[in-house]
Amino acid sequence: MNCIQKIKRLYDLSENENFGFSEIEILELEKKLGIDLPAKLKEYYQELGKEENLNYSYNRLLKPDGEIGFSDDGYLVIYEENQVVAFWGVKKEDLKLDNPPVYGNYDTIEKSDWEMENQTIGDFFLLMAVYNGTLGGLQYNGNFFGDVDPETVKLIEESWSLVPEISRDNQKVFTDNYYEVISLSFDQENKCTGAFIGTSDQERFDTILENIDLDWSYLSYDDDEEYDKE
Structure with a gap:
């Protein structure tokens, strides 16, 4: 492609x-x-x-x-x-x-x-499609700011494919055939300090949330919950 x-x-x-x-x-x-x-x-x-x-x-x-x-x-x-x-x-x-x-x-x-x-x-x-998408452009998106434990990073590395042409030491992008993307941030000591996810498919989004155990800082579902309360 x-x-x-x-x-x-x-x-x-x-x-x-x-x-x-x-x-x-x-x-x-x-x-x-x-x-x-x-x-x-x-x-x-x-x-x-x-x-x-x-x-x-x-x-x-x-x-x-x-x-x-x-x-x-x-x-x-x-x-x-x-x-x-x-x-x-x-x-x-x-x-x-x-x-x-x-x-x-x-x-x-x-x-x-x-x-x-x-x-x-x-x-x-x-790269911009991934960046914009995980920060709101894709219908289903979320992010986590904080330390991501090495086991979670390993799970992502083993379960999704690295996109080398748009990855670098401080930001690595992973995908499943471009139906979904996960972007991980790293500090100078190679510690993962953030995770960003995005997809257009709700079932895929739910599966990501089930498999990656993080206390997400934001999920696009949060907006739906606020809308329902109103």
């Missing part, structure tokens, strides 16, 4: 339905910027760019009409962090590539440099 197929499966989006911006909107953007967008970036905008839960539930995909543009130091900025303290973009000289790397700028007091986020745009969009 390519990244778009994986994302559509995770979000339970029809393979036959379009969720993106029109070809005319993309052509107008290219004309305005004076460039040709990389093939994989254009493909994502045209197939998935308008899907709200995927792209606008937490971190945000920048829209073609007046949002996407170049930074002063020559990066095409395509995505922003939910509190607008971080941005992601593509080097101008990499725009000729079909599937270029994506860099992040976290603009801290100490530095404001661009750092490699993912080797390809496809991997970046898959």
